[in-house]
Amino acid sequence: MPEKKKLAIIVHSGTLDRIYCAFILGSTATAMDMETHLYFTFWGLNMLVKGGLEKAGLPATYKHMEEQLKKKLGEMKYPTPYELLKRMKASGLLKIYACSPTMKMFGVKKEDLIPEVDEIAGAAAFLDLASDADITLLV
DSSP, rough: OOOOOOEEEEEEOOOOHHHHHHHHHHHHHHHTTEEEEEOOGGGGGGGGTTHHHHHHOOGGGGGGGGGHHHHHHHTTTTHHHHHHHHHHHHHHOEEEEEHHHHHHHHHGGGGGBTOOOOOOHHHHHHHHTTTTTEEEEEE
8 A cells, every 4th residue: 555645834933824824735635635744833833832723813914904814714614723723633644743942942831732732843853754745845
């Protein structure tokens, strides 16, 4: 049986537009039966802190469009970022990594993280995993 294709995404931003981008790509990959790995670092790590995904907003440049975007997504019955994350996890194909140096830098402890996080890892551990990915992205 051939190995599953693998997607590795480095999530370095905690803005709503980039989180949706990473999660749409990730959820599409899991729907396509791809092994999917999300590594959250720098401001992306804040999305793994309990309540972080619910607080995500647009960057300053697009802040004036945030309420309109959220309203439109609601009208479309589009899943929230946390709902997308839970759907990806339910597929059994997603692994979530929290960057250990970023956790130390921001004073985040393991108990602060959402339960969906699989591992706390440094860059070397994630790069080792990503080195044989079919697709690697930075969002």
